[in-house]
Amino acid sequence: MLPSENKYLTNVSFDTVIFGFTGEELKILILEYQNSGLFALPGGYIRRDENLLDAAKKGVMKRTGLKKIQLEQFHTFGKLNRSDPESSKTIAKGLGYEMPNDHWVLDRFVTIGYYALIDYNQVRPTPNKFSDSINWYSINNLPPLMMDHEEIVQKALEAIRNDLGTKLFGTNLLPEKFTMKELRKVYETILNKKLRRTTFQRKMLSMDILTRHEKLYTGAANKAPYLYSFNKKKANKT
Amino acid sequence: MLPSENKYLTNVSFDTVIFGFTGEELKILILEYQNSGLFALPGGYIRRDENLLDAAKKGVMKRTGLKKIQLEQFHTFGKLNRSDPESSKTIAKGLGYEMPNDHWVLDRFVTIGYYALIDYNQVRPTPNKFSDSINWYSINNLPPLMMDHEEIVQKALEAIRNDLGTKLFGTNLLPEKFTMKELRKVYETILNKKLRRTTFQRKMLSMDILTRHEKLYTGAANKAPYLYSFNKKKANKT
DNA sequence: CATTATTGTATCAATTTGCTACAATAAAAC
DNA sequence: GTTTTATTGTAGCAAATTGATACAATAATG
Numbered sequence: 026m027l028p029s030e031n032k033y034l035t036n037v038s039f040d041t042v043i044f045g046f047t048g049e050e051l052k053i054l055i056l057e058y059q060n061s062g063l064f065a066l067p068g069g070y071i072r073r074d075e076n077l078l079d080a081a082k083k084g085v086m087k088r089t090g091l092k093k094i095q096l097e098q099f100h101t102f103g104k105l106n107r108s109d110p111e112s113s114k115t116i117a118k119g120l121g122y123e124m125p126n127d128h129w130v131l132d133r134f135v136t137i138g139y140y141a142l143i144d145y146n147q148v149r150p151t152p153n154k155f156s157d158s159i160n161w162y163s164i165n166n167l168p169p170l171m172m173d174h175e176e177i178v179q180k181a182l183e184a185i186r187n188d189l190g191t192k193l194f195g196t197n198l199l200p201e202k203f204t205m206k207e208l209r210k211v212y213e214t215i216l217n218k219k220l221r222r223t224t225f226q227r228k229m230l231s232m233d234i235l236t237r238h239e240k241l242y243t244g245a246a247n248k249a250p251y252l253y254s255f256n257k258k259k260a261n262k263t
Numbered sequence: 264m265l266p267s268e269n270k271y272l273t274n275v276s277f278d279t280v281i282f283g284f285t286g287e288e289l290k291i292l293i294l295e296y297q298n299s300g301l302f303a304l305p306g307g308y309i310r311r312d313e314n315l316l317d318a319a320k321k322g323v324m325k326r327t328g329l330k331k332i333q334l335e336q337f338h339t340f341g342k343l344n345r346s347d348p349e350s351s352k353t354i355a356k357g358l359g360y361e362m363p364n365d366h367w368v369l370d371r372f373v374t375i376g377y378y379a380l381i382d383y384n385q386v387r388p389t390p391n392k393f394s395d396s397i398n399w400y401s402i403n404n405l406p407p408l409m410m411d412h413e414e415i416v417q418k419a420l421e422a423i424r425n426d427l428g429t430k431l432f433g434t435n436l437l438p439e440k441f442t443m444k445e446l447r448k449v450y451e452t453i454l455n456k457k458l459r460r461t462t463f464q465r466k467m468l469s470m471d472i473l474t475r476h477e478k479l480y481t482g483a484a485n486k487a488p489y490l491y492s493f494n495k496k497k498a499n500k501t
Numbered sequence: 502c503a504t505t506a507t508t509g510t511a512t513c514a515a516t517t518t519g520c521t522a523c524a525a526t527a528a529a530a531c
Numbered sequence: 532g533t534t535t536t537a538t539t540g541t542a543g544c545a546a547a548t549t550g551a552t553a554c555a556a557t558a559a560t561g
Binding site: 442443444460461464465468483484485486487488489 | 504505506507508509510
């Protein structure tokens with residue numbers, strides 16, 4: 026039941042930071058391994074017969090239940106001491122296996138980091154067979170993560186801050202149709218600062234990447250906002 | 264003389280795109296393997312007892328003769344078919360070795376791409392023991408590169424375009440002191456477009472990251488330009 | 502000492518962004 | 532119904548940034 030060596034590349038793995046937006050804050054999916062108290066990013070190994078990107082995509086699909094996923098590679102982590110064989114042994118033990126000391130997963134690993142931005146409400150978090158839970162955690166309130174996974178999360182955050190605006194964004198964190206306020210909230214949360222309401226709206230509209238739809242009547246005692254969606258044809262011309 | 268397995272991580276390598284600026288164009292260093300007609304980026308394997316970044320740094324140091332090198336990781340390449348065992352065999356054959364079919368360097372590799380920006384005139388290009396030459400090639404006139412190395416170069420170019428301005432730049436491609444015109448030329452070459460002379464100068468000066476030094480008298484029949492250097496303290500506060 | 506090419510800035514126009522104001526609601530309160 | 536309240540959408544002007552032009556200040560040259 027432990028992964029067999031000849032099926033996978035050795036010394037290489039991937040880890041994914043899967044972001045969701047609740048409307049108020051950014052959250053990421055964290056696995057908890059059985060009977061070990063160890064928390065980790067979802068990740069995995071690369072089969073010898075698949076592309077690196079496909080391996081990562083498959084991993085995210087399995088954890089989220091989503092089919093179409095936008096994944097972006099952001100950094101590869103290769104410090105000498107980043108791997109921790111004790112953690113792997115603890116995980117195996119928690120599963121009821123005794124891991125031999127020369128098992129390949131106890132070797133040193135270089136891991137490629139990917140981030141995914143997905144619609145929080147469409148996800149059906151699904152643990153893998155080694156873990157008994159997978160849960161959303163606010164990025165401001167993460168459990169202690171194993172190995173260098175906290176560093177990986179920090180790098181992912183930097184990456185989405187940098188990519189926001191260049192690679193078209195907010196899209197993937199929101200449902201198909203959204204209000205301008207929701208979109209602004211996404212930007213504010215990722216950038217971790219307030220944005221001017223009117224300037225943001227003007228900028229977004231002037232970019233000519235949004236399609237306006239019907240109004241959204243929420244029942245609130247005020248003017249109803251329009252719904253927008255990203256006009257993908259125009260948006261990709263950037 | 265072929266690299267021994269137990270010293271290195273398997274299935275992982277690094278490749279470096281080393282940029283230099285001649286004053287007119289961007290060039291990169293390309294290795295030519297002996298008696299094989301194969302051109303490649305400088306790269307290597309990661310020793311089990313060293314950090315990934317150190318491995319790449321050491322590689323660039325050996326190829327350039329430089330001690331202080333700024334290296335930036337930009338992308339990791341992991342497509343299923345990117346490795347080409349035939350090339351490796353040809354290289355070994357050119358060196359007078361017969362490579363056994365089960366040799367680990369013939370296996371599939373995931374490679375981590377780094378770029379370096381260095382002072383063209385300070386470099387002493389030094390071939391490795393497997394190659395008989397290492398030369399500067401204009402990025403607009405590269406020889407056909409082996410495997411996916413052309414894709415790696417393209418990604419490196421994208422990366423330096425994106426990083427220009429955010430991560431402080433131009434610095435490393437120019438000598439300690441440089442004129443405003445030289446700095447602008449660097450930007451123009453990387454971005455592949457003309458920049459307005461006066462606006463560029465105003466912008467650079469207003470950023471308060473340059474120190475002005477003495478004038479440079481070239482013998483030309485016109486006003487001599489000032490020399491500038493980057494004020495690293497202020498520059499890093501961005 | 503006039504000529505020539507280039508550099509460093511000033512100046513003003515054009516564009517973009519910051520800020521404030523205000524009309525247009527959607528529902529609740531009266 | 533009418534008034535009240537909270538928000539949305541956008542206009543309008545100020546402030547800041549960028550674009551474009553002009554011009555004084557040189558460093559040789561003849």
